[in-house]
Amino acid sequence: MTNYCIYDCSFCVSRRSNDVQRAAFSVKEVVDLTMNFYRRNYIEGLFLSSGIFKSADYTMERLMLVVKKLRTEERFNGYIHLKAIPGASESLLKQAGLYVDRMSVNLEIPTEEGLKLVAPEKDHQSVREPLAIIKNEILNVQQHKRLLKNFRSLSPQAKVHRWSLGPHRRQTYRLCRPRMNSTKIISSSAFTIQVTSP
Template sequence: MSRIEEKLKILADAAKYDVSCSSSGSKRKNKGGIGDASASGICHTYTEDGRCVSLLKILLTNHCIYDCAFCVSRKSNDVKRAAFTVEEVVDLTMNFYRRNYIEGLFLSSGIFKNADFTMERLLRIVKKLRTEERYNGYIHLKTIPGASEELIREAGLYADRMSINLELPTEAGLKMVAPEKDHESVRKPLAFVNEQMQSYKKESKLIRHVPSFVPAGQSTQMVIGATPESDFEIMNVADEYYKNYKLKRVYYSGYIPINNEHQALPQIGSAPPLIRENRLYQTDWLLRFYDFKLDEILHPGHKNLELDIDPKLDWALRNPHFFPVDINKADYKMIIRIPGIGRQSAMKIVNARKFGKLREYQIRKMGIAFNRARYFMVCADTPFTLGNMAMDHVKKRILENGNSTYKRKLPTGQLTLF
């Protein structure tokens, strides 16, 4: 194995813990065609129109001056260390791209020496790709906390998306396992990038040729389960960041036990909280696309999500006074609140009822999870009303009919929510 291959193996493996670039984990291999999705560092993300984009996902280095207890690249961890040069990352990206292995680059890094030193090298890579190699593919670049605004501003002119990890949901949790870090060092660059994005958009309305600045927006990531925050605290932070910094996504990464020496962390033997992670993504979806407010799903009296049922079903069971919904009369916003009905199905219902009242057999054909939705709606020929059945009995019946999450993959890689 060559030295560059060894570096790629080490730094691609270290990058896998950053989920703010959605990965499908494909194992397809090249058997005579073009491209290979199984090479080290290759992952996948999805565009807004559903296209799958293969990315080279690597760290510039796994050396780091910080000793965050939950991080595999922490200073005190006994792992193999490696670092790419600027030229090596550029050459890897271009060689992989020419071979049709990738369509883009996801580049992050540990922090060696200081924030500006690291950010300056990341900037040199993306600038070299754009200006010297004439590379026009997708680039997702990590912002280094504490880096100067001048470096961040210039990097934003070359990257498609930028992100900076919040790490832990709360300042108190962060101080428990990463006392050298604070949330202010994340808030400041997020606010700066958001201000620059808005400024460039305003200029583009007045000036014909204005350069793009982070056109795909910015995102952040929180590690879930490493510290004892409730789901209410986690989603409260996410809701605040969506509103204040206009983020495209907040990613929730279930803590992977990698440190059995730190007393504050869950010890090795406990599995990553994947079900909880999925419930948080579903709640995130409700807040962004289903017109729910956070206090409808979580509040001080209901701090944690149910693990056996999805958050929309949980809300419906706790609010029987909204049901049953007459699908022939209710508006779109109420129909999408019915468990088992998603946005596309709700739109089909709204459009179809223009031609006559809808009956059960018609609704069944619209792609809804009917065995769940039937308890919360009435059609033109439905004799059943929800008031005849207790909520605990409804929950039992739904769970007996199978998993309460309808298993269809979303472009983000997360389970869809109906």
């Protein structure tokens, strides 16, 4: 979104002390530019990053607004990869994560000592926090997908019953046999019986 930055990292062309021409796009300008290129088939997706101006939250909020507008107002169906801003609030990271295909965080330098040499205003903790949030959200989504997977396969005309057969296998089978007159066994193993009924 911008090459303005409050940090002075020696490896970055957008560092505060670098004498380069600065530019910044508004949320609307990024959305319009992206949609213009997308409609013309110049692009299939968007990689969105930014220098950090004013604060991490201010920058992350603008990035979040771009991806939210693209998805909800413009119906952009292309791929979106968003660079999360270290130090941004958890709520902004989670909101942005709702609209992107991938979110990542720049580690910059692998060691804390090395980071202090080239980016003295940054620390690894500010990077670890968004990484942990992203990881937890991915795990939550995977867990919910597993829970919802069975519901998606159900049709309104059929019910699926699944019984786990433990040490009382014969008793469980006797309990479900009366229901099996009008059911079809769709899978069975030594430990489970899954049936459908109309």
